[in-house]
Amino acid sequence: MTVKVITVGEKVLVANEVKAKENKDRLDKQRILTINIMSSPGAGKTSLILNTIKLLKNKIRVSVIEGDVASSVDAEKVNAVGIPVIQINTAGGCHLDANMVAPALDDLPLEKTDLLFIENVGNLICTNNYTLGEDKRVMIASMPEGDDKPFKYPAMFADSDVVIVNKTDLQPYLDFKMDAFRKVVTGLNPDVIIFPVSCKTGEGVADWVKWLEKAVKDKKTKKVI
């Protein structure tokens, strides 16, 4: 029974890669930097997007795709700050895939977009198996989840270009050891960039935004990013 699931999964993954390549080609033609944001539930994906929009507004044109099992709570928050946003509800599915993203691209003003955030479903396991057409994968680890998460969800940490460690404002009340966390994450993924931030206080967000602005610029000038 388990074997059945895995076999079908592999077929699905190959088909997904084909569609993801189509999405990527489309976004590359328009030179839109596309970021797939992944994390466990409540780690701060929408908060990071909203904080980033605040610093980038009037400089870089942002659009957003929101992925959730149910509700449009997050899309409404993005819409409230005047950013084009499409909500995908997966109806029980635990990750976005490239086929879900394709029609969302039709409904966004891509010709007026420099940076596209795709907020994935809150899940540290399946999301990283499905490429959506993104340039970069950004995962958020929330400090209250503990510093042992890289041991337990290694694939997610290994597959991410950037790891944002959010909720640093809670550090004084937690047993999270940043040095130990950093050591394990870079062991899994030597090229990873780690940004500790607090989306609540804004601490550290500017460093992430600086990295992002450079990546948007690089994508515009067609450099390999």
Added chain:
Amino acid sequence: MTVKVITVGEKVLVANEVKAKENKDRLDKQRILTINIMSSPGAGKTSLILNTIKLLKNKIRVSVIEGDVASSVDAEKVNAVGIPVIQINTAGGCHLDANMVAPALDDLPLEKTDLLFIENVGNLICTNNYTLGEDKRVMIASMPEGDDKPFKYPAMFADSDVVIVNKTDLQPYLDFKMDAFRKVVTGLNPDVIIFPVSCKTGEGVADWVKWLEKAVKDKKTKKVI
């Protein structure tokens, strides 16, 4: 493509139900109260189990099955306090299923067990679709994840007998509105029992343990629980 996955999923779910019934019959015969513990990553499943063992030790005989994508970090913690434990690694699978649990039962001293905890993989989406043979489903919501999680993961909240709200020690530093959370959860699930706890300070854990002791007793005396 999406349709394919769903179709196979349904077949798998039906087959899982059959195996889960076998597990349940086996555990019922031995009158072992079996609890399936679910939550997102880092919400405190293992901490809750360890806190509970501390209060129950010498009164109720506990065994544990630990489910994780990778590592045996949690099983080692349970083993360190002298409790029989089996680790299941799902090798990428985002939930336990009844077939994974069956051989773990073979390896546990069931004849010396009153209470079996099955700690599921950290995931708020797929875990609740797979019955394992449990009597009760307990989910943990971690306060730092935010009070909007019931909107976004409604099935998990609707399917749980008990919702533990963990990390209440962080409440002074969070915007978590307990009343609003409680209202939405009971709207989804009118029969749910909610226990606010802090596995760090121990606050509230005794209430949960009291409920659990009664459930163990009810199972022993063959009442419908």
